[in-house]
Amino acid sequence: MTAAKDFTLAELIVVAAAEAWRHDGELLAVGIGPLPRLGVSLAKLTFAPGLMLTDGEAMAVEDPVPLGPRGDYKPRYSGWMPYGRVFDSVWSGRRHAMVTPVQVDRFGQGNISALGPFEKPKVQMLGVRGFPGNSINHKNSMFLPNHSKRTFIEGEVDVVASVGFSPKRWQEGMDRSKIEIGMIVTDLCVFDFNGPDHAAQVLSLHPGVTFEQVQAATGFPLLQSSAITTTAAPTEEQLAIIRRLDPHNIRATVLKGNPPGVRTAA
Amino acid sequence: MNKEMTLKDIVGELRDGMVIGVGGWGPRRKPMALIREILRSGLKDLTLVAYGGPEAGMLCAAGKVKKLIYGFVSLDQIPIEPYFRKMREAGGVEVAELDEGLLLLGLKAAGQRLPFLPTRVGLGSDVMTYNPGFKTVKSPYDDGEVLLAMPAIELDVALIHTTRADRLGNTQTDGPDPYFDELFARAAKKTYVTSELLVDRLDKDYSDKAKSSLFERYLVAGVSETPLGAHPTTSHDAYGWDMKHLQTYAASAAEEGGWQKFFDEYLAGDEKTYLERVGGEAGIRALPIPTF
Numbered sequence: 001m002t003a004a005k006d007f008t009l010a011e012l013i014v015v016a017a018a019e020a021w022r023h024d025g026e027l028l029a030v031g032i033g034p035l036p037r038l039g040v041s042l043a044k045l046t047f048a049p050g051l052m053l054t055d056g057e058a059m060a061v062e063d064p065v066p067l068g069p070r071g072d073y074k075p076r077y078s079g080w081m082p083y084g085r086v087f088d089s090v091w092s093g094r095r096h097a098m099v100t101p102v103q104v105d106r107f108g109q110g111n112i113s114a115l116g117p118f119e120k121p122k123v124q125m126l127g128v129r130g131f132p133g134n135s136i137n138h139k140n141s142m143f144l145p146n147h148s149k150r151t152f153i154e155g156e157v158d159v160v161a162s163v164g165f166s167p168k169r170w171q172e173g174m175d176r177s178k179i180e181i182g183m184i185v186t187d188l189c190v191f192d193f194n195g196p197d198h199a200a201q202v203l204s205l206h207p208g209v210t211f212e213q214v215q216a217a218t219g220f221p222l223l224q225s226s227a228i229t230t231t232a233a234p235t236e237e238q239l240a241i242i243r244r245l246d247p248h249n250i251r252a253t254v255l256k257g258n259p260p261g262v263r264t265a266a
Numbered sequence: 267m268n269k270e271m272t273l274k275d276i277v278g279e280l281r282d283g284m285v286i287g288v289g290g291w292g293p294r295r296k297p298m299a300l301i302r303e304i305l306r307s308g309l310k311d312l313t314l315v316a317y318g319g320p321e322a323g324m325l326c327a328a329g330k331v332k333k334l335i336y337g338f339v340s341l342d343q344i345p346i347e348p349y350f351r352k353m354r355e356a357g358g359v360e361v362a363e364l365d366e367g368l369l370l371l372g373l374k375a376a377g378q379r380l381p382f383l384p385t386r387v388g389l390g391s392d393v394m395t396y397n398p399g400f401k402t403v404k405s406p407y408d409d410g411e412v413l414l415a416m417p418a419i420e421l422d423v424a425l426i427h428t429t430r431a432d433r434l435g436n437t438q439t440d441g442p443d444p445y446f447d448e449l450f451a452r453a454a455k456k457t458y459v460t461s462e463l464l465v466d467r468l469d470k471d472y473s474d475k476a477k478s479s480l481f482e483r484y485l486v487a488g489v490s491e492t493p494l495g496a497h498p499t500t501s502h503d504a505y506g507w508d509m510k511h512l513q514t515y516a517a518s519a520a521e522e523g524g525w526q527k528f529f530d531e532y533l534a535g536d537e538k539t540y541l542e543r544v545g546g547e548a549g550i551r552a553l554p555i556p557t558f
Contacts, residue, residue, distance in 0.1 A: 056444035056558025070557060076393070082443040087367050092385075113363065118396050120357030124346060127338045133367040133387035163390035173404060173412030174389050 002236045009187060010035060010251040012261040013143070014242055015234040016190050018043040020098055020141040020183040022249030026050035026137060027138075028081070028095040034067055034250045036098035036143050039185075041245050042238060047093035063189070068248040088209070090137050093178060097134060097139040100187075103157040106200065106220035108164030108181045108193040110142065118159055128161040129211055135162035141182035145255055147189070147217050154219035163190045165198040170265075187255060189214045195223045204231040233261065268433045271488035273303040273537070276458045279348035279488070280423065282307055283332070287315040287373070287419075287454055288322075289447035289519035292497065293507045294320050295439075297427040297460045299495035302533050303539060304330065315373075315419055315431065317445065319499055320512065323349035327525040331359050335419065337366035341512050342556075348519035362397055363495035364388075370446055375451025382415035389414055424454035427496045429504070430475070431461035432468040437487030438478040441502025448481045456487040462504055491508045494541055494550050506555040511544055 004172035008105055021029050029051040031040035037056075041064030045050045055065050081089075089095045099112030101127060112131060116122030127238025134140055142160060144151050156166065163169065163179060181193045182199075188209050195201035201223040202214060207230055215222050234242070242251070252258045277300070282284070290296040302320040311332040315321055318339035325331050327349040339350040355358050364372070367387050375383045381395040383404055394414070403415045424506055426447050428437040436460055439447065465471065494501075498508035498515070518524035532543050541547065 051412065062340075080442075083445060087370060091385075110294075112393070114354070118363075118392065120353055124341065124351040126345060126353040127336065127363050128365055128391065129338050130366045130395060132365040132389075132391035132393050136386050136389060158393075160392040166390075169390045171402075173410060174402075175386060175411055176390070178386070179390075188351070205488055 003233045004201065004236050004239050007234050007239060007261040009206070009241060009254065009261050011242055011255045012231060013185055013187070013236050013239050013244055014038040014042060014251065016204070016231050017098060017141070017143060017183070017185045018046070020185070021048050021051055021096060024048060024051060024096050024139075028052050028086070030054070030055075030091045030095065031203075032097060032099050033143065033254075034246070035254055036100075037067065037244055038245055038251060039098065045241055047146065048237070050129040054081045064245060066244070067250045069244045079145075085131070087212055093138045095134070096139040096141070096182065098143055098146070098182075099131070099162070100143050101157075101162065103153050104142065104144065105153055105155065105157045105164070105186070107156070108161035108198060109157050109160045109166060111159045111160035111247035113161045116159050128159070129263060131161035132136050133166070135179060137178055139180040139182050142184045147186035149217060149219040152218045152220065159256060165193070167223065171201075181210045188217060190221065199223055199227045202228055204229045206231045206263070207233065267360040269363060269435045269486060269489050270433050270464065271490050273300055273460075273492065276300060276488055276490060277309070278308050279456070279458070282306070283311045284326040284422040285313040285315065285420065287421040287424040287450040289424065289445065289450045290319065290496075291317045291443070291445040292319040292338070293447065293499045293512065294319070294340050294439065295496055295501055296425050296499040297425045297495065297514035298497060298499060299492040299537050300314055300425050300460050300490070301325065302457070302537070305529065314370070315421060317369065318347065318350065320515065321373065321403065326353045326359055327352060327514045327519075328529070329346070333360040333361040333362070336368070337364055341516070342507075344512060344516050347532050349525070350552050352519050362399070363391055363393065363447070365391070366371045368393065368416050369381055370449060371416040371420070373449035373453040375416065375418035377449060380418060382417050384413040385416050388416070400551050419453060420450040421494055422451040423449065424457040426450060426457060426460045427479075427501065428459055429464045429478070429502070430465070430468060431459055431489045431528065432465050433489070435459070435489055436468045436473050437461065437481070437482035437489075438468060438472060438481060439487065440478060444480050446535065451481040451485045454485070457481075457485045457525070459489045460474055460492040460495045461489060462490060462493050462495070462501060470547060494535065494547060495537070495540070497544060497550050500555060502555065505550050506553040508544065508553055509549070
């Protein structure tokens with residue numbers, strides 16, 4: 001396991017994202033978007049062989065499908081996973097997705113529905129899609145490519161699509177025990193909502209990033225985990241797998257300017 | 267027994283104000299020929315229920331929709347349907363935005379003739395806020411859990427595109443995912459089907475494909491042969507979505523009078539002229555099925 005010297009921030013994020021699924025055992029694992037998808041594929045191939053993946057449509061695969069045009073590559077199917085079974089997996093809790101909300105708040109709530117008033121949005125986005133059902137039933141991690149106060153906002157998200165720990169949203173008798181927010185991976189750090197009373201706490205800072213810098217880019221208070229560390233650099237072995245899974249280098253297009261993995265002081 | 271109908275016959279059975287469910291999923295397997303016939307008709311004040319693709323945007327753009335009930339409205343590679351976005355940002359149409367699974371449960375409840383199905387989905391989210399009619403129930407058992415009572419979504423009609431059908435109303439649907447066509451058919455008083463191919467009896471030539479039947483023929487009130495009738499959406503395994511055409515459509519939403527121009531250029535007239543205008547049979551059949 002040789003730590004690489006030369007890697008991009010996108011590659012660092014893929015390796016950090018993979019960690020979200022480390023202890024999941026066997027379940028349907030989904031990374032939505034290129035970096036989360038590479039992350040879940042890397043996890044499956046290196047330390048989490050129990051994960052079940054799909055071809056991005058309706059078939060289960062054991063070998064992760066590379067991103068983009070496939071050329072001669074033909075996926076081999078191990079099972080069937082149409083949307084009907086996806087919902088069954090969601091509702092039974094046997095799924096862990098990494099998703100990208102546009103807004104996230106201090107309660108861990110996420111918004112992909114709309115910005116501004118719901119009745120007449122300033123910006124219509126995707127709608128709530130499967131977020132309400134996913135978030136009340138199974139573990140969800142998040143990837144946000146642009147850590148700022150516009151994404152990690154000060155108040156509550158404009159539309160609560162994925163649920164969280166805001167007390168006013170819950171009545172007595174409703175079961176909140178199945179809500180589980182996993183890792184939040186951003187372009188600055190990795191954090192979770194597992195501090196006291198579900199407070200946000202930073203687990204690791206990307207190389208060259210300070211805690212103060214992350215706090216200044218976040219609309220709500222952050223704690224530092226007692227074990228706070230620097231996000232691990234990819235190994236050469238991990239980079240080789242990532243290159244094989246992303247032969248068209250789609251990962252280079254995710255973050256503006258495709259920055260290097262180690263920030264140097266400005 | 268012969269359930270064959272023309273597109274015009276089917277649209278003739280629809281009425282202003284009806285609740286219409288549309289099968290398929292985003293830009294996949296939408297009964298677009300039938301939607302185009304509705305766009306050419308005088309129908310109005312419809313309540314549309316769908317995992318929406320271009321049919322939802324087009325019917326909104328044409329002013330046919332009074333209320334839209336959706337799990338999403340998306341063209342996939344164009345993540346937010348352009349006319350849906352335009353309509354929403356203008357506050358133009360009454361909407362019920364549902365979690366995708368809640369739409370499934372609402373249709374399932376209707377098909378089972380139940381008033382609701384209990385679920386945790388939606389609790390704690392703004393789905394509860396913006397669907398103010400939704401009510402909760404308390405489990406009558408010892409757990410006493412409070413759940414959303416997802417109300418049945420009863421449809422007057424369901425419109426569904428299939429791969430093969432026969433004149434008795436049997437259908438077969440190819441492709442990797444059945445989506446929720448079955449639930450739309452069960453939730454509806456009547457289901458009208460369009461099909462790439464129509465034969466007298468599926469059992470005679472397609473007996474080996476019987477497992478690809480998604481719902482019973484007793485649900486099917488009429489069937490129309492509409493080869494290429496899902497264009498510009500994917501119809502497995504015959505042709506993929508026409509993203510170039512969808513981009514032209516999306517671009518029209520940004521223009522003044524864009525919808526009318528798009529309608530005149532492509533949709534006015536009949537299906538024969540439509541198919542010629544969008545590249546003809548050979549062009550459509552050459553559209554690759556997308557991979558992800």
